[in-house]
Amino acid sequence: MAKTRITALLILLLGVGLGIFVYKSEIRHRNLGPEATATGLAKYPFKLGLDLSGGTHLVYKADVSLIDSTELKDSMDALRDVIERRVNVFGVSEPIVQVQNGGFSNASEERLIVDLPGVTDVSKAIEMIGQTPMLDFRTENLNKDKPQEAKIGSDGKLVVQAPEPFIKTDLTGRFLDKAILEFNQSTGEAVVSLQFDAEGSLLFEKITKENIGKQVAIFLDGEPISVPTVNEAISGGKAQISGNFTPTEAKLLVGRLNSGALPVPISLISTQTIGPSLGTLATTAGVKAALIGFLAIALFLMIWYRLPGMIAVIALSMYVVIMLSLFKLVPVTLTAAGIAGFIISIGIAVDANVLIFERIKEELRSGADNIPDSIHHGFKRAWLSVRDSNISSIITAIILFWFGTSLIKGFALVFLIGVLISMISAISITRIFLYTLNIKKKNKLTSFLFGSGFSNAKTIIK
Amino acid sequence: MFIIKYKKIFVLISAVLVTLSIASMIIFGLNLGIDFKGGSLLEIEYTSVRPEQEIIEDTIKPLGIGEMLIQPMEDNGYSIKTRDITDNERTNILESLGNDVTEKSFTSIGPSVGAELVRKSLISFILVSLGIIFWIAFSFRKVSKPVSSWKYGLIAIVSLIHDIIIPVGVFSILSHFSGVEVDTLFVVAILTILGLSVSDTIVVFDRIRENIRVGHFKTFEETVGRSINQVYIRSIATSSTVIIALLALVFFGPSSTKIFALMLTAGMFFGTYSSIFLASPLLVIVNNLQEKKVK
Numbered sequence A: 001m002a003k004t005r006i007t008a009l010l011i012l013l014l015g016v017g018l019g020i021f022v023y024k025s026e027i028r029h030r031n032l033g034p035e036a037t038a039t040g041l042a043k044y045p046f047k048l049g050l051d052l053s054g055g056t057h058l059v060y061k062a063d064v065s066l067i068d069s070t071e072l073k074d075s076m077d078a079l080r081d082v083i084e085r086r087v088n089v090f091g092v093s094e095p096i097v098q099v100q101n102g103g104f105s106n107a108s109e110e111r112l113i114v115d116l117p118g119v120t121d122v123s124k125a126i127e128m129i130g131q132t133p134m135l136d137f138r139t140e141n142l143n144k145d146k147p148q149e150a151k152i153g154s155d156g157k158l159v160v161q162a163p164e165p166f167i168k169t170d171l172t173g174r175f176l177d178k179a180i181l182e183f184n185q186s187t188g189e190a191v192v193s194l195q196f197d198a199e200g201s202l203l204f205e206k207i208t209k210e211n212i213g214k215q216v217a218i219f220l221d222g223e224p225i226s227v228p229t230v231n232e233a234i235s236g237g238k239a240q241i242s243g244n245f246t247p248t249e250a251k252l253l254v255g256r257l258n259s260g261a262l263p264v265p266i267s268l269i270s271t272q273t274i275g276p277s278l279g280t281l282a283t284t285a286g287v288k289a290a291l292i293g294f295l296a297i298a299l300f301l302m303i304w305y306r307l308p309g310m311i312a313v314i315a316l317s318m319y320v321v322i323m324l325s326l327f328k329l330v331p332v333t334l335t336a337a338g339i340a341g342f343i344i345s346i347g348i349a350v351d352a353n354v355l356i357f358e359r360i361k362e363e364l365r366s367g368a369d370n371i372p373d374s375i376h377h378g379f380k381r382a383w384l385s386v387r388d389s390n391i392s393s394i395i396t397a398i399i400l401f402w403f404g405t406s407l408i409k410g411f412a413l414v415f416l417i418g419v420l421i422s423m424i425s426a427i428s429i430t431r432i433f434l435y436t437l438n439i440k441k442k443n444k445l446t447s448f449l450f451g452s453g454f455s456n457a458k459t460i461i462k
Numbered sequence B: 001m002f003i004i005k006y007k008k009i010f011v012l013i014s015a016v017l018v019t020l021s022i023a024s025m026i027i028f029g030l031n032l033g034i035d036f037k038g039g040s041l042l043e044i045e046y047t048s049v050r051p052e053q054e055i056i057e058d059t060i061k062p063l064g065i066g067e068m069l070i071q072p073m074e075d076n077g078y079s080i081k082t083r084d085i086t087d088n089e090r091t092n093i094l095e096s097l098g099n100d101v102t103e104k105s106f107t108s109i110g111p112s113v114g115a116e117l118v119r120k121s122l123i124s125f126i127l128v129s130l131g132i133i134f135w136i137a138f139s140f141r142k143v144s145k146p147v148s149s150w151k152y153g154l155i156a157i158v159s160l161i162h163d164i165i166i167p168v169g170v171f172s173i174l175s176h177f178s179g180v181e182v183d184t185l186f187v188v189a190i191l192t193i194l195g196l197s198v199s200d201t202i203v204v205f206d207r208i209r210e211n212i213r214v215g216h217f218k219t220f221e222e223t224v225g226r227s228i229n230q231v232y233i234r235s236i237a238t239s240s241t242v243i244i245a246l247l248a249l250v251f252f253g254p255s256s257t258k259i260f261a262l263m264l265t266a267g268m269f270f271g272t273y274s275s276i277f278l279a280s281p282l283l284v285i286v287n288n289l290q291e292k293k294v295k
Helices: A002-032 A072-088 A122-130 A198-210 A246-263 A275-329 A336-365 A372-401 A407-436 A444-450 B006-030 B053-063 B089-095 B110-137 B149-178 B186-216 B220-252 B255-294
Strands: A054-064 A096-100 A109-118 A135-140 A151-152 A159-161 A168-174 A176-184 A188-198 A215-218 A223-226 A238-245 A268-275 B040-048 B068-073 B077-082 B103-108
Touching: A002 A246, A002 A275, A054 A122, A054 A151, A054 A275, A072 A109, A096 A122, A096 A246, A109 A223, A109 B220, A122 A215, A122 A268, A122 B089, A135 A198, A151 A238, A151 B053, A168 A198, A176 A215, A176 A246, A176 B110, A198 A238, A238 A246, A246 A372, A268 A275, A268 B110, A275 A336, A275 A407, A275 B103, A275 B220, A275 B255, A336 A372, A336 A407, A336 B053, A336 B186, A336 B255, A372 A407, A372 B110, B040 B089, B053 B068, B053 B077, B068 B110, B110 B186, B149 B186, B149 B255, B186 B220, B220 B255
Parallel strands: none
Antiparallel strands: A054 A109, A054 A268, A096 A109, A135 A168, A135 A215, A151 A159, A176 A188, A188 A238, A215 A223, A268 B103, B040 B077, B040 B103, B068 B077
16 A cells, blocks of 8 residues: 555655646747747647747648659758758758658648748748759859958048959859769769769869869859868869868768759649637636646546546546647647647546446445445446457557648647547556555445535445 | 447437438538639738629629629638639739738649549548458457457447448538538548547457457347446546537637647537447447347
8 A cells, every 4th residue: 555655645746746847948948039049848738830939831742753753852852951041041940841752642742841930921931942952063253352441431431352262163063964873993082073964074074174183062052061172173074073072061962953953843832820819818718728627627536436426536637747748849740730639638548447347336335345345347348348348449550641631640649649648547547546545445435525416425335 | 327228319319310421411502612623712801991893793793703602701801712823813802802801821733733632532431441440350359259359340330331421411510501611631530530530449359359258248238238237437538628629619728720630629529429328239239130030
């Protein structure tokens, strides 16, 4: 009995601890300034889906008709990288750029999904993302170190123009046939091999001839990604870029070069913008409904089931606290449907408790000797019912998760976790608490306490 | 025993409700939303007084958007439904409407995405149904007397179909009178009802199975009747807690999930009703038919 009591106490402490964690991490995160980095507890806010935080959801179709099926994955990954870098330029907090591979459910379309929480200037976002990746080669600006004239502008301020370190050439990704990852035979170093087409080879030969000993920079989307020094004039359009790359860096560069060389055209097939006001409205309503639902259920439990009901409420509170912590830690992205799923799962969590209590009542009514035995048998027999009745919900949740869009996935995940945790909390936590109370005598008071609804104490004691 | 005595009446009530629902679906149809048909939905809000609908229509018409459906939203807003438009067209619309207007939300779904959603929904529905059928067949595999296990499964499916058709019928009536549309959440609601209501039916069948095993009662009919007596309070209690949670959602929750929660409430309610008043009477009827054949 002492062991049970200690376990019960530990569980209660855990519950309180998790509750504090949930509360504090939310508060700390709210109090962060806009530029501050999150540390410690503040690192765990609730992750809100677009329909709650406001933002933009874009779905692009990638035209892969010109791409070999062997290069498909690499091309899509490279595309994803480029788009993600472009999106990052916006300074969006936590953007999500995902590839959705063509498959049975997808009509074999390769898709790119871009989620931009908090972004309201949709037009600008679409415009920047929509460009196909741009690759070009630039040479050193010989004038870059020349002292520049400082002028005084019309508004009286000093204007100094720092010259661009590199100037553009005619050589762009259009002329690149492909880039391949290779390993230098003597040093084993990872290098990137370039192959230009005919026109490109000529251009490349010209550029290298004119820039021996100088740097030629490779720019992708206006940012330099590699600045090798030219050793000799290169004809035949084959070049190697070596720059102490790790194999991963080299592979990434190959992907990017190929994406510049074989741009995958993308077209926008679906947009969704949710204004922030709508999002906040939905969140507040969701939280309100959750609180009211919880209170209503708690009230129902206490009135109908009395003592076991109060224990169920404690177990239910533990359940809510565990769920909220999981949402923060996994993290689970909450959408409006997800909140709905959470509220429903609170109802189901109680289900298990109800099944157990009804079973215990029956054991008592059938004249079992004492209360602990009734509890014991009640739990044992009820477990099968609990398991069976939850498996169908689990089947539904899993299939929903597999086939759903991100909206459905949010609901399915919350629902699935909810059902699983509710089974665990009802069977273990409730049971421990019931045992802890250690009520042995079967008299009028305890019968009332363990009775329920309208059944009179008399009908319990036979 | 009360329920079994009047089993024919209860089965009749269910049959009537199902027929009415199917009729309503045929007559009123179901409004498919843009999630499935493709198209655009632009929700706008005016900071001060909103102009008359015709003014909006006239302003947008020259933009070449084509057919549109404008509906008032709350006090100060409108929802504008059109074919699926590009971002340029959207900015054109917003600009032409003036500075007084804020865009609350915008959704544009291309036709391929819509068609795909239809396909995914059907596949999910079939998979969930199959999953449940197998689960019931598996969990009742050991029960073979007097009613064989697959008959339990079949009856559970019948009551499941009943559980889905009636909420959908309710929805079709709602959609006829208030214009609510079928969207992704509708499909999620149906699949969730499948999962939740079958569990309730299993609880009842579980008890029947146990009573058969223990052999307390003399006839099958009595076994079923008494089993129901033993579990109906429990069934109602478990459904009540979920329904309480759902009602909180309907009345206090986000507007996007109101219809979803309403459908789930109807589903849970009829799910419980069917477990007690439909599935078990059907069991007895099936058993009686079997006995008649033997005789």
